[in-house]
Amino acid sequence: MMSQSDPPSENKEIIYKETVSNVNKQDDHGSHALARNVSRISRFTLLSRVLGLARDQLFAALVGAGQGMHADAFFVAFRIPNLLRDLFAEGALSAALAPTYACALREDGREQAQRLIARLMTLLTITLAALIALGWLAAPAIVHVLAPGFERITGKTELTILLTRIMMPFLLLVSLAAVTMGVLNTEQRYEAPAFAPAMFNIIAIVVGVSLWGFGLSPRHVVMGWAAGALLGALAQLAIQIPGVLKLGWRPRFEWAPFDSRIRQILKLMAPATIGLAAVEINIVIGSNFASHEQGAQAWLLNAFRILYLPIGLFGVAIGTVVTAESARQAAAGDLDGLRQCVRRSLRMAFFVSIPATAGLMVLAQPIVRMLFEHGRYQPADTAKTSLALFVYSIGLVAYSAVKVVVPAFYSLKRARLPVFGSLAAVTTSLAVMAVCYPIMGYAAVALGTSVGAFMNIGVLMCAFQRHVGGLRGAGLGEAAFAMAQAAAVMAICVHLAARGCVGIWGSGGLFAQIAAGTAPVAVGVFVYLASALALRIPEARVVMALLGRHGRRQTVTPE
Numbered sequence: 252m253m254s255q256s257d258p259p260s261e262n263k264e265i266i267y268k269e270t271v272s273n274v275n276k277q278d279d280h281g282s283h284a285l286a287r288n289v290s291r292i293s294r295f296t297l298l299s300r301v302l303g304l305a306r307d308q309l310f311a312a313l314v315g316a317g318q319g320m321h322a323d324a325f326f327v328a329f330r331i332p333n334l335l336r337d338l339f340a341e342g343a344l345s346a347a348l349a350p351t352y353a354c355a356l357r358e359d360g361r362e363q364a365q366r367l368i369a370r371l372m373t374l375l376t377i378t379l380a381a382l383i384a385l386g387w388l389a390a391p392a393i394v395h396v397l398a399p400g401f402e403r404i405t406g407k408t409e410l411t412i413l414l415t416r417i418m419m420p421f422l423l424l425v426s427l428a429a430v431t432m433g434v435l436n437t438e439q440r441y442e443a444p445a446f447a448p449a450m451f452n453i454i455a456i457v458v459g460v461s462l463w464g465f466g467l468s469p470r471h472v473v474m475g476w477a478a479g480a481l482l483g484a485l486a487q488l489a490i491q492i493p494g495v496l497k498l499g500w501r502p503r504f505e506w507a508p509f510d511s512r513i514r515q516i517l518k519l520m521a522p523a524t525i526g527l528a529a530v531e532i533n534i535v536i537g538s539n540f541a542s543h544e545q546g547a548q549a550w551l552l553n554a555f556r557i558l559y560l561p562i563g564l565f566g567v568a569i570g571t572v573v574t575a576e577s578a579r580q581a582a583a584g585d586l587d588g589l590r591q592c593v594r595r596s597l598r599m600a601f602f603v604s605i606p607a608t609a610g611l612m613v614l615a616q617p618i619v620r621m622l623f624e625h626g627r628y629q630p631a632d633t634a635k636t637s638l639a640l641f642v643y644s645i646g647l648v649a650y651s652a653v654k655v656v657v658p659a660f661y662s663l664k665r666a667r668l669p670v671f672g673s674l675a676a677v678t679t680s681l682a683v684m685a686v687c688y689p690i691m692g693y694a695a696v697a698l699g700t701s702v703g704a705f706m707n708i709g710v711l712m713c714a715f716q717r718h719v720g721g722l723r724g725a726g727l728g729e730a731a732f733a734m735a736q737a738a739a740v741m742a743i744c745v746h747l748a749a750r751g752c753v754g755i756w757g758s759g760g761l762f763a764q765i766a767a768g769t770a771p772v773a774v775g776v777f778v779y780l781a782s783a784l785a786l787r788i789p790e791a792r793v794v795m796a797l798l799g800r801h802g803r804r805q806t807v808t809p810e
Contacts, residue, residue: 300559303556307623312627325414330538332421347516348437374508425488519661540684557622586719608648615638619636675710683702748771
């Protein structure tokens with residue numbers, strides 16, 4: 252029996268809708284600010300991703316994928332320092348540095364904050380130099396763990412060990428670059444950190460073109476490419492140095508490992524390393540499985556790099572803004588502001604990743620063919636890479652959302668909570684790979700990674716709601732459903748556009764490949780935005796407002 256204080260069910264529905272509407276209105280202004288910052292970062296990130304794809308195309312043309320051992324050897328060798336970078340440098344270190352640096356600025360002043368950076372860089376240089384030396388010695392054992400299947404092919408393990416040793420110093424360079432990136436982002440100076448990865452890709456392309464000009468063998472190409480990775484990492488650090496110099500930082504040796512702020516960073520890094528480890532541990536597990544199929548390392552990595560275009564372009568940009576904003580809000584004790592930031596960021600991540608998922612699934616083969624089927628990269632490699640891309644795309648929404656929620660926990664100094672999401676993700680991913688690998692082969696690696704990502708974000712969102720709140724009743728589910736409807740309409744139109752391109756120009760030749768890979772994308776963007784506007788999705792209005800403002804700036808003429 253309903254008490255007199257309980258409103259009738261129809262009034263409850265009205266109250267619920269009004270609550271969601273009020274939350275959306277409160278977030279609307281913040282959504283524009285978020286979108287502006289994301290747009291600033293995304294412009295440079297787009298340049299970096301385009302250059303990254305050009306780099307990958309050049310490598311694929313020079314080395315191929317399934318025809319020899321060289322591509323697999325390079326990808327596994329590069330994965331080792333890159334894995335450590337993701338875990339300790341651009342992952343845990345950046346997440347732990349942002350809130351600590353924000354607190355130092357607020358409580359200790361700029362001079363002490365700059366001393367913190369000097370002390371952190373000194374500690375990193377000494378510690379990572381020792382780790383690099385250890386990695387150089389342990390390279391054979393590390394390669395055996397990551398790729399035991401390489402031992403069946405003569406010389407493949409030995410080449411991987413050599414490349415691993417060449418690229419080990421990469422870890423120190425990108426770690427120092429991650430510190431400068433964290434400082435500049437926290438200071439809301441996003442441009443140089445966003446452009447830094449583009450410098451890495453520019454150097455890699457220059458090196459690759461030089462290797463092509465000399466007509467070297469695939470073995471010498473991968474060795475030269477490994478040296479180019481070190482030069483690229485150095486350029487990534489150098490491009491950010493002027494920015495931190497303007498803030499007052501000066502390079503100096505300050506050995507103070509027991510400084511209270513340094514201890515705070517290390518304390519946050521310990522659980523944060525585990526919290527960010529889900530994807531990385533899945534990659535290690537996947538490398539072990541994929542090492543038993545010739546070419547599988549290249550197929551999976553090329554597919555993931557295509558997938559990472561929308562993640563890197565928007566997911567990383569959103570995550571960067573969330574890391575900086577949530578650190579400032581947590582330092583100021585503004586818990587409501589942090590909740591609103593996470594809600595806005597999740598909606599924006601959904602708005603981009605849901606249509607990207609549909610588009611990548613429909614256009615997997617045309618995109619892979621356009622980007623990679625050149626030189627030594629054969630049609631069979633295209634088919635294998637396309638399947639991996641299709642399966643990886645399943646987890647795109649989860650990958651993007653994780654980059655939003657995890658930084659909020661670090662800003663609140665609750666870095667232990669993401670550990671549970673990581674453990675659940677790794678366990679789920681391993682189970683899926685073990686069960687499905689005998690049936691699906693290398694594609695089981697992509698499936699396990701995608702399913703694990705959904706497990707990760709599910710646990711994270713439940714933990715955030717329980718400990719922080721602000722997600723339930725905010726209309727996130729309704730927004731995601733509306734975006735999925737717009738994406739479904741888009742997918743149908745994209746499929747028809749792709750079939751039309753093949754019917755007109757065929758699938759052979761460079762022009763036909765470019766047409767089939769780009770024209771349907773343009774159709775998809777137009778249809779999705781139009782559908783989202785028709786469904787009154789607020790993020791569509793925000794995006795259109797930004798596009799209109801950018802267009803007005805471009806068309807202004809002097810009087």
